[in-house]
Amino acid sequence: MAAIHLLCFFIFSAGVHVISSETDPRDVVALRALKDSWQNTPPSWEKSDDPCGAPWEGVTCINSRVTSLDLSLNTGLKGPIPPQLGDLKKLHMLLLSGCSFTGSIPSELGNLVELSFLDVSSNSLTGQIPPSLGNISGLYLLDLSDNQMTGSLPVSNSITPGLDLLKNAKHFHLYDNQFSGTIPATLLSADMTLIHLFLDGNQLVGTIPSTIGLVQTLQMM
Ligand SMILES: *[C@@H]1O[C@H](CO)[C@@H](O)[C@H](O)[C@H]1NC(C)=O
Numbered sequence: 001m002a003a004i005h006l007l008c009f010f011i012f013s014a015g016v017h018v019i020s021s022e023t024d025p026r027d028v029v030a031l032r033a034l035k036d037s038w039q040n041t042p043p044s045w046e047k048s049d050d051p052c053g054a055p056w057e058g059v060t061c062i063n064s065r066v067t068s069l070d071l072s073l074n075t076g077l078k079g080p081i082p083p084q085l086g087d088l089k090k091l092h093m094l095l096l097s098g099c100s101f102t103g104s105i106p107s108e109l110g111n112l113v114e115l116s117f118l119d120v121s122s123n124s125l126t127g128q129i130p131p132s133l134g135n136i137s138g139l140y141l142l143d144l145s146d147n148q149m150t151g152s153l154p155v156s157n158s159i160t161p162g163l164d165l166l167k168n169a170k171h172f173h174l175y176d177n178q179f180s181g182t183i184p185a186t187l188l189s190a191d192m193t194l195i196h197l198f199l200d201g202n203q204l205v206g207t208i209p210s211t212i213g214l215v216q217t218l219q220m221m
Contacts, residue, residue, distance in 0.1 A: 079101065
C-alpha cells in the first residue's frame with residue numbers, strides 16, 4: 001500500500017514538473033534571486049517563469065540545468081553578485097564582463113565545481129578574491145581584471161583552498177585592480193598549466209618568485 005502510494009506520488013510530481021517548467025526547480029530559485037538582485041535584466045526575464053523552456057536571454061540550458069550565463073557588455077546591468085549564483089550547480093560558463101556589477105565576489109561561487117570560464121572583468125567589483133575559488137578544479141579562465149578588488153592573492157593552506165590549486169587554469173587575468181602584498185611563491189608550481197599570468201596594474205610588491213620558472217606552459221606574464 002505504501003509502495004503504491006509512493007509510486008503515485010512520483011508519477012504525480014513528475015507530471016507536474018513537465019507541465020509547469022523545463023527548468024530544474026533549483027535553478028529557477030537561483031535565477032529568481034539574480035533577477036531580484038539586479039537592475040535592468042533583459043525583458044525576457046519578466047515574461048516567463050521557465051528560464052530554459054521559454055528562454056531567458058543570456059541563459060543556456062542542457063537537460064533542464066543552466067549551463068551558461070552570458071550577460072556581458074551590458075553596462076545597464078547592475079547590482080551585487082548574489083550568493084545564490086553558487087546554487088547553479090551545473091554552470092559551465094559565467095560571463096558577466098563589461099557590466100556595472102558592484103560589491104564583492106561571494107565565496108559561494110566556489111561551489112560551482114563544473115565551471116570552466118569565470119569572467120567578471122570590467123565591472124566595479126570590490127573586496128577580496130574568495131579562497132573558495134580554488135575549489136573549482138576544472139577552471140580554465142579566471143578573469144577578474146579591471147575592477148577595484150583588494151587584498152592578497154589567496155593560496156591554499158591546511159585550512160582553506162587557494163588559487164594555487166587551479167592546476168587546469170590556462171588564464172589568470174587579474175590586472176588593473178588593487179591587489180596588494182607579495183606574489184606568493186606557492187602560487188606557482190610545476191603541475192600548473194598557465195599560459196597567461198597577468199598581474200599588472202595592481203599594488204603588488206616584492207620580487208617575482210623563482211617558482212615562476214616551474215610553470216613550463218607560461219607564454220606571457
Ligand atoms: C572546498 O571543497 C572541499 C571539498 O569539497 C570542502 O570541504 C570545503 O568546504 C570547500 N572550501 C570552501 C572554502 O568552499
